Amino acid sequence: xxxxxxxxxxxxxxxxxxxxxxxxxxxxxxxxxxxxxxxxxxxxxxxxxxxxxxxxxxxxxxxxxxxxxxxxxxxxxxxxxxxxxxxxxxxxxxxxxxxxxxxxxxxxxxxxxxxxxxxxxxxxxxxxxxxxxxxxxxxxxxxxxxxxxxxxxxxxxxxxxxxxxxxxxxxxxxxxxxxxxxxxxxxxxxxxxxxxxxxxxxxxxxxxxxxxxxxxxxxxxxxxxxxxxxxxxxxxxxxxxxxxxxxxxxxxxxxxxxxxxxxxxxxxxxxxxxxxxxxxxxxxxxxxxxxxxxxxxxxxxxxxxxxxxxxxxxxxxxxxxxxxxxxxxxxxxxxxxxxxxxxxxxxxxxxxxxxxxxxxxxxxxxxxxxxxxxxxxxxxxxxxxxxxxxxxxxxxxxxxxxxxxxxxxxxxxxxxxxxxxxxxxxxxxxxxxxxxxxxxxxxxxxxxxxxxxxxxxxxxxxxxxxxxxxxxxxxxxxxxxxxxxxxxxxxxxxxxxxxxxxxx
Ligand SMILES: Cc1cc2nc3c(=O)[nH]c(=O)nc-3n(C[C@H](O)[C@H](O)[C@H](O)COP(=O)(O)OP(=O)(O)OC[C@H]3O[C@@H](n4cnc5c(N)ncnc54)[C@H](O)[C@@H]3O)c2cc1C
Numbered sequence: 159x160x161x162x163x164x165x166x167x168x169x170x171x172x173x174x175x176x177x178x179x180x181x182x183x184x185x186x187x188x189x190x191x192x193x194x195x196x197x198x199x200x201x202x203x204x205x206x207x208x209x210x211x212x213x214x215x216x217x218x219x220x221x222x223x224x225x226x227x228x229x230x231x232x233x234x235x236x237x238x239x240x241x242x243x244x245x246x247x248x249x250x251x252x253x254x255x256x257x258x259x260x261x262x263x264x265x266x267x268x269x270x271x272x273x274x275x276x277x278x279x280x281x282x283x284x285x286x287x288x289x290x291x292x293x294x295x296x297x298x299x300x301x302x303x304x305x306x307x308x309x310x311x312x313x314x315x316x317x318x319x320x321x322x323x324x325x326x327x328x329x330x331x332x333x334x335x336x337x338x339x340x341x342x343x344x345x346x347x348x349x350x351x352x353x354x355x356x357x358x359x360x361x362x363x364x365x366x367x368x369x370x371x372x373x374x375x376x377x378x379x380x381x382x383x384x385x386x387x388x389x390x391x392x393x394x395x396x397x398x399x400x401x402x403x404x405x406x407x408x409x410x411x412x413x414x415x416x417x418x419x420x421x422x423x424x425x426x427x428x429x430x431x432x433x434x435x436x437x438x439x440x441x442x443x444x445x446x447x448x449x450x451x452x453x454x455x456x457x458x459x460x461x462x463x464x465x466x467x468x469x470x471x472x473x474x475x476x477x478x479x480x481x482x483x484x485x486x487x488x489x490x491x492x493x494x495x496x497x498x499x500x501x502x503x504x505x506x507x508x509x510x511x512x513x514x515x516x517x518x519x520x521x522x523x524x525x526x527x528x529x530x531x532x533x534x535x536x537x538x539x540x541x542x543x544x545x546x547x548x549x550x551x552x553x554x555x556x557x558x559x560x561x562x563x564x565x566x567x568x569x570x571x572x573x574x575x576x577x578x579x580x581x582x583x584x585x586x587x588x589x590x591x592x593x594x595x596x597x598x599x600x601x602x603x604x605x606x607x608x609x610x611x612x613x614x615x616x617x618x619x620x621x622x623x624x625x626x627x628x629x630x631x632x633x634x635x636x637x638x639x640x641x642x643x644x645x646x647x648x649x650x651x652x653x654x655x656x657x658x659x660x661x662x
Contacts (some may be wrong), residue, residue, distance in 0.1 A: 165358075166192045169379060169394040171366050171408060173197035175209040175342050176346065176585050177400035179595040180347035180602060182256065185356055186621060187614045193358045195394065196381055196489075197348075198365035198404075203346030205402045205485055207592060209466050211552030213429075213444075213476065216338035217593035218246035220300065221274035221446040224455040226290050234286075234293040236264055242590055243299045245630055247639055248622055251593065252462055253594040254646040255621040261352050268345040270465045273443040274337025277329070279536075283448060285329040291331065300634055303334040318440040319461070322539045336640075337444060337538070338649065339465050342592040342627075350589075362388075369411045369582075377412070377582055396606060399584035403484035403555040406625040409584040414577045418500040421508065421558040421585070423485055423568065424493060425454065425519065427551035429475035430534060434545040438463075438472045445538065453518055455570050455589070456555070461537045476533050478522045484555050501558075507566025508558040554588035554624040572598055580606035596622070649660050 166186060170177035173195055181193055199205070206212055218226040219239035226239050256262045273311075278287045281304045283598070284307055285402055291305040306312055307330035313320040323329065354360050367389075377397045381390045389585035394452070399408045406422040432438050446460040456604045457478045464471045484492035497505055509516075527543065557569040572587040583602045600618070604611060618625045629636040 160577065162448040164467050165376075165393045166194050167395055168193045168471065169377070169397045170195045170394060170400055171197075171379075171398065172205075172402060172404065173199070173202035173346070173350055173362070173402040174362065174400055174402050175203070175346045175349075175592045175595050176402075177398060178202065178207075178346045178353070179252075180398050180400065180599040181353050182261070183252070183596070183599055183621075184604065185353060185358065187355075187610075187617055193339065193353070195353070196364040196366050196379070196392075197360070197362050200362050201347075201360075202350040202360075203343040205466075205487065206552035206588065207342045207346045207402075208547060208552070209343035209464075211427075211486065212342060212592065213462055213473070213551075214339050214341060214464055214466075215274075215444055215460075215462070215593070216246060216249075216340045217590040218243045218274075220303070220334045220337050220457065221276045221332070221444060221460075222480075223276055223278075223287075223290070223446060223448055224458060226293070228286060228289075232289070234290050236290075236293050236297065239294065240297070240299060240630060242395045242419070242594070243456050244624075245590070245594040245628055246625060248600070248628065249593060249596040249644070250643040250647065251624060251639060254643045256349075256352070262319065262345075262348045265647040267645050268341045268348065269649065270339045271335070271644075272337050272339040272463055273315075273335050274335050275316065275333045275443050275445045277316070277331045277445050277447050277537075279327065279329050281328045284328050287330050287332060294332075298636055299632070300334065302336060302620060303332055303404045303594045305332050305571075306330065316441070316443060316445060318437065318538055319445065320541075320581065322634070323571055331445070333443070336644070336649075337465065337602060339444065340487070341466060366408060369399075369408060371412075375579065375581060381594055382468075397580065397582045401485075401489060401584075403492070403553050405556060405584045405586055406484065407492070409575060409586070409661075410498060412498070412577070412582055412584075414582065416575050417505050417584075418579060418608055419560050420573075420575070420586070421483060421501040421505040421566075422480060422493075422496055422555040423508065423512075425457075425479045425554050425556060426483075427476035427477055427554070429549050429551050430474045430530060430546045431473075431549050432472035433547055434542075434543055437545055437548050438470055441472055445537065449520075453570075454515055458516075459523075459533060459537070461534075473549075474537065474546070477525065477530060478519055480519045480523050481553065486550070486553055487551065493641065504558055504560055504566045507560075507564070508568055509566070511564070511566060512568055555586070557587045565623055573602050574605065576597060576602070576605045580608065600625070 274342040362382040442660040482493035561567045576583040
């Protein structure tokens with residue numbers, strides 16, 4: 159063991175978008191705090207936050223049908239859509255602050271305007287979409303949304319999807335031009351560059367193997383330098399476990415009561431990527447469909463234009479898959495080693511309850527490329543197998559916990575788990591994920607630093623003018639926020655510039 163033992167104010171575990179965001183917030187709030195980052199891979203943003211490992215949707219509930227459910231009386235519940243949209247506006251404000259303050263540059267390298275669309279087929283679904291449109295389009299957060307079931311109009315919006323469809327097919331879509339494609343990998347790397355230039359010590363190829371409390375209430379981390387094999391001990395007053403899929407194991411190591419009775423279930427993602435530039439050029443939108451029966455919400459199929467490395471790409475998916483690994487670069491033992499005596503019953507209860515999901519995952523794993531192409535042809539009837547390749551995306555670890563609705567309930571959102579004294583926090587779960595990183599990290603700050611919040615509030619408000627307020631209830635602020643973020647992030651002009659080219 160090396161004798162390098164150092165004390166610091168904050169340790170961030172993992173160099174994904176969550177640690178990047180929390181580090182950047184704290185750096186603005188308390189510039190003189192000493193922050194260290196430990197990441198086991200060779201660079202930042204290589205796991206779920208990487209641009210090829212997620213769908214890059216700036217989730218603002220503009221197109222995702224799972225955020226608007228139909229109530230028993232047939233009306234549409236839009237409360238979740240409102241809350242996701244408000245959370246995305248928080249991210250947009252913080253990113254704008256960073257650009258305006260020159261802490262990061264060139265927003266076009268991480269965010270691009272892109273129409274967000276929902277697409278449904280069949281009369282019942284068309285009726286649902288119409289009702290959903292009526293409920294959302296009157297709401298100021300969703301201003302500008304359009305609906306159409308007219309084939310000519312849809313041909314104009316999504317020629318690749320509409321080509322060669324029967325003229326009498328019931329099909330409808332909504333479209334809103336204020337959607338975005340976000341390169342979370344690029345953003346993560348920019349934020350880590352900014353942190354590195356501002357005195358944050360970033361240690362790559364350092365794996366955190368253990369966490370334990372010290373007698374003075376701090377946390378001592380046992381860290382392995384993967385290059386030299388040396389083991390180091392580092393102590394911090396506050397630790398954020400931003401290990402993505404690796405967070406559950408680390409949280410369990412803390413032994414805090416809040417870490418008990420929680421399990422994780424990994425679901426992997428596979429996308430199809432188009433390798434024919436002529437096809438790529440014929441689509442310009444993120445088009446979300448409806449989830450299949452039994453499918454978990456994160457497996458809603460969508461056809462997405464992406465902007466990666468200054469190049470336009472076209473991705474379809476995600477297909478779900480199963481691997482016992484909790485990280486793409488994880489171990490086959492991850493699932494087994496996450497089962498402890500305190501969460502065994504929780505996991506077993508989930509296993510018994512989630513038979514439909516298990517069946518769905520098994521079916522997805524067994525799909526051949528041609529069967530996947532058939533699913534793609536529900537979107538692009540003319541899709542040719544030779545134009546599409548498979549790419550393996552990131553791992554999501556869905557949280558399983560005991561809730562008032564029963565033991566072993568599978569959760570699809572994100573969960574922030576904190577110690578009662580706020581000295582350690584972990585982020586579990588994956589959805590809506592990176593898009594709401596700023597909102598989620600502000601939750602961590604609220605829970606872990608309640609004593610400092612009053613003093614920090616003016617600075618938080620300077621960075622995020624809507625902090626503590628509802629944009630929905632404050633139309634003037636909403637307008638101001640929308641105008642200024644779209645200008646600063648360079649989205650304003652581009653929304654009109656891009657047009658879908660003529661079909662070849
Ligand atoms: C298929 C798929 C599609 C998605 N689509 C979207 C989308 O369209 N929009 C959206 O907003 N979100 C999306 N998400 C979710 C989003 O990608 C994640 O919520 C987000 O990237 C999580 O960031 P993170 O920083 O928590 O984790 P990660 O980016 O996974 O980073 C965790 C880091 O911790 C490191 N680490 C782990 N354990 C240790 C250890 N013991 N010691 C040191 N380092 C460690 C890992 O190596 C990794 O670098 C998607 C996710 C998936 C899988």
